[in-house]
Amino acid sequence: MSTLLLEIVTPERKVYAQEVNMVSVKGADGELGILPNHIPLVTPLRIAPVIVKKDGATEEFAVSGGFIEIRKDKVVILAESAELASEIDVARAEAAKKRAEDRLNAKADHVDFKRAELALQRAINRINVNGK
Incomplete structure (x- = not known):
């Protein structure tokens, strides 16, 4: 091939x-x-x-x-x-996911929602790749 x-x-x-x-x-x-x-x-x-x-x-x-x-x-x-x-630190990715979710749920004026959403996507991607 x-x-x-x-x-x-x-x-x-x-x-x-x-x-x-x-x-x-x-x-x-x-x-x-x-x-x-x-x-x-x-x-x-x-x-x-x-x-x-x-x-x-x-x-x-x-x-x-x-x-x-x-x-x-x-x-x-x-x-x-x-x-x-195999290189992904799942505990670190889970913590990043939690932080991003907390920021998105805060609904505070000072939160950069686009940045928090991207952080959440990155954390979920890392968790999903490691879990397969």
């Missing part, structure tokens, strides 16, 4: 760089399944899992936004943050 190079990069580090068979992401306009020889494309990513299939095995990453660049034989994900499921 043919492969393509997948690189997942954050501002802090290169999280992943391996040959894979398929990548599945949620872009701004919907879900994308990327196989070798995909048409070139650049699109923003949603806060959602990135699913990687390699030699019959599946890996999941919790990715918090960013962009994906797809080329014929290479996919680069430039993410604000990305963690492999």
Whole structure:
């Protein structure tokens, strides 16, 4: 089976760089399944899992936004943050979820609701990726 190079990069580090068979992401306009020889494309990513299939095995990453660049034989994900499921600290994610929910429920004038909603989405994404 043919492969393509997948690189997942954050501002802090290169999280992943391996040959894979398929990548599945949620872009701004919907879900994308990327196989070798995909048409070139650049699109923003949603806060959602990135699913990687390699030699019959599946890996999941919790990715918090960013962009994906797809080329014929290479996919680069430039993410604000990305963690492999096994790297996720569930207790920390649960605490972040609780804080975000408290902020959203406070209905106070000083709360940045958009920021709290994004924090809640990131926490739920991390919890869901780790739980699979």
